[in-house]
Amino acid sequence: MDTKRTVFPSQGLPYLLVAPQLIITLIFFIWPAGQAVKSSFEREDPFGLSTSFVGLMHYGRLFQDPAYLASMGRTALFALAVTVISMGLALVLATAVNRLIRSGTAYSTLLLWPYAVSPVVAGILWWFIFNSTTGILPYVLEFFGVDWNHQLNGGQAMILIIIAASWKQISYNFLFFLAGLQSVPQSLNEAAAIDGAGPFKRFWTIVFPLLSPTTFFLMIVNLNYTMFDTFGVIDATTAGGPNQATNTLVYKVYSDGYIGLNLGSSSAQSVILMLFVIVLTVIQFRYVERRVQY
Amino acid sequence: MASIDLKGVRKVYPGNVTAIHSVDLSIEDGELVVLVGPSGCGKSTLLRMIAGLETITDGTISIGADVVNNKEPAERDIAMVFQNYALYPHMSVRQNLEYGLKNRGTPREEIDRRVAEAARVLEIAPFLDRKPRQLSGGQRQRVAMGRAIVRQPKAFLFDEPLSNLDAKLRGQMRIEIRRLQRSLKTTSVYVTHDQLEAMTLADRLVVMNGGRIEQVGKPIELYDRPASLFVAGFIGSPPMNLLPVETLAAVAGATMPTLTPGADIVGIRPDQVVLGGGDGIALSGTVELIEPVGGESHLYVRVEGIEQALILVQQGRANVGEAERIDFVLPIQALHGFNRESGRRVE
Ligand SMILES: Nc1ncnc2c1ncn2[C@@H]1O[C@H](COP(=O)(O)OP(=O)(O)OP(=O)(O)O)[C@@H](O)[C@H]1O
Ligand SMILES: [Mg+2]
Numbered sequence: 001m002d003t004k005r006t007v008f009p010s011q012g013l014p015y016l017l018v019a020p021q022l023i024i025t026l027i028f029f030i031w032p033a034g035q036a037v038k039s040s041f042e043r044e045d046p047f048g049l050s051t052s053f054v055g056l057m058h059y060g061r062l063f064q065d066p067a068y069l070a071s072m073g074r075t076a077l078f079a080l081a082v083t084v085i086s087m088g089l090a091l092v093l094a095t096a097v098n099r100l101i102r103s104g105t106a107y108s109t110l111l112l113w114p115y116a117v118s119p120v121v122a123g124i125l126w127w128f129i130f131n132s133t134t135g136i137l138p139y140v141l142e143f144f145g146v147d148w149n150h151q152l153n154g155g156q157a158m159i160l161i162i163i164a165a166s167w168k169q170i171s172y173n174f175l176f177f178l179a180g181l182q183s184v185p186q187s188l189n190e191a192a193a194i195d196g197a198g199p200f201k202r203f204w205t206i207v208f209p210l211l212s213p214t215t216f217f218l219m220i221v222n223l224n225y226t227m228f229d230t231f232g233v234i235d236a237t238t239a240g241g242p243n244q245a246t247n248t249l250v251y252k253v254y255s256d257g258y259i260g261l262n263l264g265s266s267s268a269q270s271v272i273l274m275l276f277v278i279v280l281t282v283i284q285f286r287y288v289e290r291r292v293q294y
Numbered sequence: 295m296a297s298i299d300l301k302g303v304r305k306v307y308p309g310n311v312t313a314i315h316s317v318d319l320s321i322e323d324g325e326l327v328v329l330v331g332p333s334g335c336g337k338s339t340l341l342r343m344i345a346g347l348e349t350i351t352d353g354t355i356s357i358g359a360d361v362v363n364n365k366e367p368a369e370r371d372i373a374m375v376f377q378n379y380a381l382y383p384h385m386s387v388r389q390n391l392e393y394g395l396k397n398r399g400t401p402r403e404e405i406d407r408r409v410a411e412a413a414r415v416l417e418i419a420p421f422l423d424r425k426p427r428q429l430s431g432g433q434r435q436r437v438a439m440g441r442a443i444v445r446q447p448k449a450f451l452f453d454e455p456l457s458n459l460d461a462k463l464r465g466q467m468r469i470e471i472r473r474l475q476r477s478l479k480t481t482s483v484y485v486t487h488d489q490l491e492a493m494t495l496a497d498r499l500v501v502m503n504g505g506r507i508e509q510v511g512k513p514i515e516l517y518d519r520p521a522s523l524f525v526a527g528f529i530g531s532p533p534m535n536l537l538p539v540e541t542l543a544a545v546a547g548a549t550m551p552t553l554t555p556g557a558d559i560v561g562i563r564p565d566q567v568v569l570g571g572g573d574g575i576a577l578s579g580t581v582e583l584i585e586p587v588g589g590e591s592h593l594y595v596r597v598e599g600i601e602q603a604l605i606l607v608q609q610g611r612a613n614v615g616e617a618e619r620i621d622f623v624l625p626i627q628a629l630h631g632f633n634r635e636s637g638r639r640v641e
Contacts, residue, residue: 187380190347195394195441196368205393209384 033274040267058268067244068252068269075248078162079226086166087218090173095203097174098181115171119229123236126164130237150238154245157238161246164237165230173218180214181207220284227276249273295480296358296448297323298344303353305339305505313339315505316353321498324479326472330492331502332528337485338453340502344483345451346370357448368397373442374451377458379434381426387437388422394445412440415474432463439471443478450475450482456491464488468495489529493517501525519630523637526561526630532592532605534561534630542575545599549576549623557631557640564592565607566628574623579604581620584612595620 008014040058042051062068093111114122130150132138138148150157184207192202208215231250234240240247240255247255250273257266298321305314313336321327329337342348344355346367354361362370373394381390391412395405413419416436426434435455442450455471456464472495475482486492492499493513501508501516501524509521513529520526526534539558543550553560568574579597591612594603606622614620631640 185378185380187376187378188382190345190367191374191376191380191441192382192393193347194345194367194372194374195445196397197393198368201397206382212384 036267036270036274038267039263040271043264054264058264059272062265062268062272070244071247071249071252074158074246075227075250078158078165078230078246078248079223081162082165082169082226082230083219083222085162086169087173087177087215087222089166090170090218091177093170094174094177094181097178111174112171114168115175117168119168119232120236122168123164123233126160126167126233127237130160150242152242154242157242157246160237161230161234164233165226168233169222169225173222176214176218177211180211184210216287217284220280224277224280228273295323297321298449298481298483299354299356300340300344301354301356303340303343303355304351305336305343305348306351313505314343317505317507319500319507319510321481321483323481326475326482326484326495326497327500328484328486328492328496328498329500329502330486330489330528331508333487335502336505337487337502341374341451341453341483341485344370344449345372345374371448372451373445373447373449374453375438375442375455377454379426379438379455379458381434381437381441383426386423386425387418387429387440390426390437391422391440391444394441408444408446409440412444415443416440431459432467435459435467439474443474446480448481450480452482452484454486455484457486457488464491471495489531493529499529501528503528519639520561521639523559523561523632523634526632526639530563532564532607534563535567535604536561536632537600537602537604538634541600545577545597546575549574551575551626553629554631554640556633558634559632560624561630561632562624562628564605565590567604567606567622567624569606569608569620569622571621572623572625574625574628576621576623577604578619578621581614581616581618584614584616586611593620595622 039051041053041055043054043057044051097111117125129135129137130148132149132151135148141148148156150160188206188210189202192206197205227248228250230248231254234246234248234251235254238246240251249269253266253269253273256262256269260266298319300317300319303314303317304312306312317340319327329340331337339348343350344357346362346365346369350363354363356362357370357372382393385393388409391409392405395408400408409422410419413422416439418433418436418440421429421433421437426437429437435458438455452471456467459467468491471484484495486495496513498510499513499516500510503524508528509516509525516525516529520529520534523536527536536559539553539560542560577597579595579600581593582596582603583594585592585594590610591608593606593608593612593614595606596603632638633640
């Protein structure tokens with residue numbers, strides 16, 4: 001592709017211009033990541049006075065620790081549920097708005113708001129709604145014979161964080177699905193209608209396959225989101241409880257490191273998470289950037 | 295196969311845009327009717343109403359014996375070829391052809407038979423397993439045609455199917471469509487704004503303007519006896535010369551004949567003008583520009599006292615040069631009279 005080349009007056013200027021970004025990345029991302037890798041191979045005494053190299057001990061222990069393995073399973077469940085729910089609902093909403101053609105912008109704006117809400121605020125919002133003593137939903141659920149108390153019931157706590165995390169992510173998915181839907185030419189739909197396909201058949205045989213690049217991209221982004229960006233939501237709603245029921249991998253990094261003060265193990269966990277991100281990102285670049293073939 | 299009948303059809307789009315003002319049209323079984331007219335005159339709208347892709351504001355459309363106003367496109371048993379072909383990009387050519395048959399529950403052997411037959415007729419057999427994006431424009435066009443013929447529908451609807459092809463290919467495909475339609479004898483409605491395409495394809499030509507039908511008839515009838523100023527100016531290339539009677543009378547002097555009362559504009563086809571002398575309105579002017587087209591030459595002639603340049607067609611090479619003066623006559627029997635106010639032909 002032909003890209004326009006900018007000519008700078010001096011050789012140093014381009015480096016100077018990207019320097020702030022590079023410095024921020026180095027100080028706040030690369031360096032801590034390096035520290036995490038380093039300390040995952042070390043053991044530190046409780047007062048932080050001495051460290052010793054212990055090799056892969058932390059990793060070995062993690063994979064034998066039932067609590068860690070349970071957290072992994074929990075995270076998988078959480079990630080899948082949030083991805084499926086937030087993408088499914090977003091697709092339904094985007095399809096509905098796409099039909100409205102013009103008046104769609106008002107709905108779209110409304111649907112975007114959750115994305116602008118910070119994770120902690122979103123968490124607190126849902127915490128209020130689901131609060132077992134003052135919240136509105138437990139009150140309503142009582143009529144259906146459901147006794148809601150996520151502070152005691154682990155399953156309910158998991159449902160709460162799934163809802164809170166999905167709600168926040170729907171906006172993002174919605175935007176991408178809407179853009180994807182709008183790029184499907186109307187004449188394809190019309191041709192399929194003439195070819196005898198009803199609305200559902202048209203959606204599943206024409207529109208959905210054409211959305212596959214968007215769907216794949218969103219799947220990766222959402223998995224990434226649930227595994228790493230949901231710390232705020234969890235911290236504000238359940239703080240990993242009750243009894244570890246919502247202690248996902250990313251929250252466990254924090255609870256083991258800052259509350260349990262086991263920095264070595266916590267670092268090893270964050271390195272494992274980092275590997276997850278790297279794998280997901282590689283997949284994304286290999287397939288999404290090259291466009292999913294259809 | 296079926297006839298198509300439009301009675302008092304109107305279309306008002308949201309926002310009070312009236313795209314079609316009360317159209318009546320009967321298309322006979324097996325006929326190829328071409329809708330032609332300038333951009334925005336409502337050709338596509340009319341076609342899409344027949345297809346069921348637009349609602350019908352007023353009037354009725356019937357295909358065969360059934361009024362189809364409230365029928366879904368699928369229930370109308372028609373096939374449409376779109377300007378951009380609208381091939382399903384994620385399906386192979388074969389799957390594109392099969393899609394409509396599968397949706398209707400056609401048995402497997404029948405599907406295979408029809409796809410093979412269409413592929414043979416349209417010469418697309420070598421590409422059956424390719425995706426549309428791996429085809430050239432002309433090949434895509436054939437696939438779009440194939441998708442229509444495998445269905446063996448009651449009618450074909452074409453919306454400018456050739457306008458994305460280059461001139462040479464367009465000429466070939468035009469002939470092919472004509473041949474195919476003749477052999478299948480499927481009622482067809484064909485929209486175009488290319489008047490050459492319209493003239494050569496049509497059994498009957500429908501000229502539209504501003505949401506109304508101006509004239510319906512055989513292409514040659516429309517050429518020979520345009521019913522309105524609009525048709526006179528639209529059909530034929532180069533277009534008919536249209537001159538106000540009073541200007542012409544002032545310039546022609548004694549050679550000006552008495553015309554039918556009411557005719558205040560006269561028209562003459564460029565190829566009907568006779569160079570040199572003879573019977574008729576005698577004029578002379580200066581050749582401004584010569585366009586050699588090959589077999590004939592188009593002369594743009596400026597006559598003093600007449601505002602616009604007259605166009606003359608001379609067979610073969612022009613025997614005059616630019617800026618030279620020439621004499622010519624407009625034969626009386628070749629004149630068409632029109633009324634300016636009503637825009638209609640005056641006999
Ligand atoms: N969806 C729509 N909403 C409102 N007005 C419309 C719509 N579609 C078409 N129109 C209007 O209806 C009129 C007829 O449009 P139509 O597409 O039928 O023209 P056309 O004859 O096919 O023109 P072209 O040769 O450019 O394709 C135009 O004035 C157009 O602006
Ligand atoms: Mg059109």
